[in-house]
């Protein structure tokens with residue numbers, strides 16, 4: 157009976173410690189979740205502008221075709237994302253893509269996983285980032 161009590165307390169202690177661990181989920185922050193894409197952000201012109209930026213700034217890592225097979229291959233940490241992967245389409249909402257390209261690997265849990273994805277909010281205007289979203293959305297089609 158005393159042994160049983162010991163194991164019960166041990167299990168409770170482990171579960172308790174696990175519950176208090178910080179949760180770093182891949183969660184869209186509220187200030188990005190509440191954004192509304194500008195009207196016509198996915199016009200033909202906008203997609204073309206996004207493609208130009210992609211080839212100039214993103215293809216080195218994400219590949220010319222957006223399949224994640226660019227020339228820059230991180231030796232550790234996360235691999236550049238494949239935007240042609242259709243199984244990811246539902247997860248990649250416009251707001252999600254806008255968040256990820258704005259904050260890059262600086263936000264958790266990506267930072268802890270050694271992401272080298274740059275934060276583009278310093279280089280690209282909001283309009284340019286929405287153009288990028290429009291272009292990325294076409295890649296999985």
Ligand code: HEC
Nearest residue numbers: 213214217234235236237253256257261266271272273288
């Ligand atoms: C130096 C290499 C590098 C460059 C340049 C780069 N990325 Fe990335 N990107 C990554 C890596 C590595 C990941 C995967 C890790 C992560 O999600 O943070 C990633 C992830 C992403 C994601 C998240 C995808 C998802 O489904 O979670 C988006 C969106 C993205 N990149 C867009 C871009 C855009 C747009 C550009 C150009 C303006 C760009 N990236 C340039 C390395 C790069």
